[in-house]
Amino acid sequence: MKRKLTLKLIAKELDVSISTVSKALRDSAEISEDTRQKIKAFAKLYNYKPNNIALSLKNRKTRTIGIIIPQIVHHFFTKVIKGIEQMAREHNYNVIITLSNNDFDKEVLNMELLANGSTDGFIVSLANETLHKDDFRHVTEAIDQGMPVVMFDRIVDEIPCDKVLIDDREGAKMGVRHLLKTGCRKIAIITTKDYVTIGKLRTKGYIEALESYGVRVQKELILKLDNIDRCDDECSAKIKHFLKDNDIDAVFTVNEMFAVTAARHLNALGKNVPTDVSIVSFSDGELSKHLIPSLSTVSQHGELMGRKAAELLINKLERPEDEVEEYTTAYIDTTLIERESTKKIKN
Amino acid sequence: MKRKLTLKLIAKELDVSISTVSKALRDSAEISEDTRQKIKAFAKLYNYKPNNIALSLKNRKTRTIGIIIPQIVHHFFTKVIKGIEQMAREHNYNVIITLSNNDFDKEVLNMELLANGSTDGFIVSLANETLHKDDFRHVTEAIDQGMPVVMFDRIVDEIPCDKVLIDDREGAKMGVRHLLKTGCRKIAIITTKDYVTIGKLRTKGYIEALESYGVRVQKELILKLDNIDRCDDECSAKIKHFLKDNDIDAVFTVNEMFAVTAARHLNALGKNVPTDVSIVSFSDGELSKHLIPSLSTVSQHGELMGRKAAELLINKLERPEDEVEEYTTAYIDTTLIERESTKKIKN
DNA sequence: TTGTACGCGTTATCAG
DNA sequence: CTGATAACGCGTACAA
Numbered sequence: 001m002k003r004k005l006t007l008k009l010i011a012k013e014l015d016v017s018i019s020t021v022s023k024a025l026r027d028s029a030e031i032s033e034d035t036r037q038k039i040k041a042f043a044k045l046y047n048y049k050p051n052n053i054a055l056s057l058k059n060r061k062t063r064t065i066g067i068i069i070p071q072i073v074h075h076f077f078t079k080v081i082k083g084i085e086q087m088a089r090e091h092n093y094n095v096i097i098t099l100s101n102n103d104f105d106k107e108v109l110n111m112e113l114l115a116n117g118s119t120d121g122f123i124v125s126l127a128n129e130t131l132h133k134d135d136f137r138h139v140t141e142a143i144d145q146g147m148p149v150v151m152f153d154r155i156v157d158e159i160p161c162d163k164v165l166i167d168d169r170e171g172a173k174m175g176v177r178h179l180l181k182t183g184c185r186k187i188a189i190i191t192t193k194d195y196v197t198i199g200k201l202r203t204k205g206y207i208e209a210l211e212s213y214g215v216r217v218q219k220e221l222i223l224k225l226d227n228i229d230r231c232d233d234e235c236s237a238k239i240k241h242f243l244k245d246n247d248i249d250a251v252f253t254v255n256e257m258f259a260v261t262a263a264r265h266l267n268a269l270g271k272n273v274p275t276d277v278s279i280v281s282f283s284d285g286e287l288s289k290h291l292i293p294s295l296s297t298v299s300q301h302g303e304l305m306g307r308k309a310a311e312l313l314i315n316k317l318e319r320p321e322d323e324v325e326e327y328t329t330a331y332i333d334t335t336l337i338e339r340e341s342t343k344k345i346k347n
Numbered sequence: 348m349k350r351k352l353t354l355k356l357i358a359k360e361l362d363v364s365i366s367t368v369s370k371a372l373r374d375s376a377e378i379s380e381d382t383r384q385k386i387k388a389f390a391k392l393y394n395y396k397p398n399n400i401a402l403s404l405k406n407r408k409t410r411t412i413g414i415i416i417p418q419i420v421h422h423f424f425t426k427v428i429k430g431i432e433q434m435a436r437e438h439n440y441n442v443i444i445t446l447s448n449n450d451f452d453k454e455v456l457n458m459e460l461l462a463n464g465s466t467d468g469f470i471v472s473l474a475n476e477t478l479h480k481d482d483f484r485h486v487t488e489a490i491d492q493g494m495p496v497v498m499f500d501r502i503v504d505e506i507p508c509d510k511v512l513i514d515d516r517e518g519a520k521m522g523v524r525h526l527l528k529t530g531c532r533k534i535a536i537i538t539t540k541d542y543v544t545i546g547k548l549r550t551k552g553y554i555e556a557l558e559s560y561g562v563r564v565q566k567e568l569i570l571k572l573d574n575i576d577r578c579d580d581e582c583s584a585k586i587k588h589f590l591k592d593n594d595i596d597a598v599f600t601v602n603e604m605f606a607v608t609a610a611r612h613l614n615a616l617g618k619n620v621p622t623d624v625s626i627v628s629f630s631d632g633e634l635s636k637h638l639i640p641s642l643s644t645v646s647q648h649g650e651l652m653g654r655k656a657a658e659l660l661i662n663k664l665e666r667p668e669d670e671v672e673e674y675t676t677a678y679i680d681t682t683l684i685e686r687e688s689t690k691k692i693k694n
Numbered sequence: 695t696t697g698t699a700c701g702c703g704t705t706a707t708c709a710g
Numbered sequence: 711c712t713g714a715t716a717a718c719g720c721g722t723a724c725a726a
Binding site: 006007008018019022023026050051053054055057058059 | 702703704705706
């Protein structure tokens with residue numbers, strides 16, 4: 001197990017000084033053509049690569065972006081990561097990912113860990129629990145220490161940083177309008193509790209869409225759940241009762257799992273999708289496409305979101321020291337994809 | 348934007364030497380109770396955390412694991428990552444993820460990048476193209492440089508390193524046997540070309556299962572596709588013709604996408620699943636569970652796989668320098684999950 | 695009990 | 711043209 005090649009080793013081998021080697025490899029004009037060639041040939045032969053860690057220490061830059069997300073087994077985050085990774089790679093940045101598991105303490109821990117020099121900046125989507133606790137000191141502290149932060153998706157308005165969002169309100173509006181256009185009037189929504197920003201905004205879009213069509217908003221047709229990403233048994237049971245107890249001709253859900261669960265229960269209740277009940281869902285996954293019937297969705301573009309977030313962060317990282325602080329919020333558009341679950345026009 | 352606190356700054360502030368501060372913070376008995384308390388209080392107040400980069404440089408250890416995978420928008424890899432992350436975190440390691448996009452050059456680039464000091468070892472699943480090209484120098488070079496490497500899933504036998512695999516042959520056997528047990532005899536398989544190890548092994552398991560039941564293996568019932576993770580239009584068309592041209596009562600597929608695509612085409616061909624044709628698929632995703640009918644699967648346990656891979660790597664990283672080199676190959680068991688697609692007993 | 699010196703691998707500056 | 715030196719932030723052996 002030979003040790004990695006360093007400048008020092010090359011220098012010793014070729015009997016020159018370390019700085020000569022360094023300069024030669026960086027094509028400094030100070031070094032004679034002769035020695036330069038010799039050193040470069042040697043370095044190439046033994047595949048010398050400068051040590052990143054040493055460079056980071058010297059430059060006080062790691063060229064590494066830290067990603068803090070609630071979980072990874074989730075199409076949306078996965079796509080965002082892909083987008084971030086692309087953009088980062090294009091700009092010669094690395095990416096470190098940490099998972100909070102929707103746990104506040106772990107999120108704090110992860111941020112502290114990465115803040116200790118491992119990372120030049122953060123891209124963050126907050127844990128469920130963090131939003132609930134309403135405690136964002138770990139984020140603001142990082143910002144105070146001069147760490148650029150970009151938040152996406154699960155954000156908090158008050159934190160002073162760049163943000164990337166999908167236009168949840170508009171997306172929901174578009175989805176619900178599609179239901180209205182296809183004749184639905186008794187439209188339910190399955191959403192999250194209000195402390196989850198995206199749930200709140202989507203609920204708002206739902207209400208606005210109804211109002212714009214002069215349809216009365218009925219409180220009992222709004223189901224707010226604690227869950228965000230999954231749909232456990234308890235959650236499933238709530239949806240079941242909700243669907244059984246209400247007379248509806250459409251369901252709008254703020255995520256794919258809610259939609260799939262609703263579809264199953266409707267089926268079990270003997271209601272046909274889309275003949276009896278239409279479905280539109282916010283979505284990022286593959287499920288909607290492959291379900292029978294396939295589900296119409298308000299599609300988020302996670303990859304674009306990731307790219308944008310990375311772009312904003314890199315901009316901050318590479319801006320001149322003295323530039324004025326300025327925060328932007330970027331919106332990523334959603335797209336309505338019509339599939340079988342809204343094929344049937346209600347009268 | 349204040350600078351991060353360092354030992355030097357604390358030392359200056361408290362008018363002691365840097366090493367005194369260092370020792371005090373590490374609870375060295377050399378330092379008087381008095382100054383120790385003073386220094387620790389100060390450090391805590393201003394939230395001092397040692398700089399990781401400096402520590403890495405000093406210790407020649409980064410406590411970081413590099414993951415190199417083909418893609419991330421894929422349930423299986425996502426679960427593996429989760430497992431790795433867990434185990435890494437439990438042992439105080441960080442994780443850097445890079446994506447090869449199934450591209451050979453990018454895989455090489457990523458490895459070189461991370462090998463330059465960013466990482467103590469690698470967990471790798473090879474790119475499609477790499478397997479095809481049969482060129483693994485980037486991996487062996489890393490190993491030669493003393494970087495521990497653990498390969499999983501898409502591995503190459505010849506490379507001397509730890510490996511984590513699922514028992515593809517056994518898994519396939521189990522799946523196909525389930526079809527045989529439920530009365531199917533005209534069982535097709537949709538698999539990958541042989542250069543993909545997992546495809547090859549699963550095909551082998553399929554054949555062995557048939558033979559153990561005395562069922563003749565028919566070459567025309569074996570469809571080998573180039574795709575691995577996705578199923579594009581071309582791939583879909585091939586499956587369609589394959590299903591149309593052959594008289595079968597069951598399909599076994601080596602991944603979920605093939606199964607879903609097959610299910611669609613069978614449907615379109617007027618064949619009912621499971622009444623006319625049963626389906627069993629290798630799988631990691633959520634699709635199988637939610638499809639109607641839901642699909643029986645040979646489930647891989649990606650998270651376990653990730654945990655095991657990380658465990659092996661960390662073992663190598665923390666073993667004493669002089670320990671003898673020894674490589675282990677761990678197998679992760681698969682589980683058969685019976686769902687609706689094999690509910691119908693053929694006669 | 696505290697401080698000095700050194701090294702991890704690199705680059706930049708300055709001296710020769 | 712080449713080399714010595716300092717610095718990035720830390721920990722530790724050794725000296726005071």
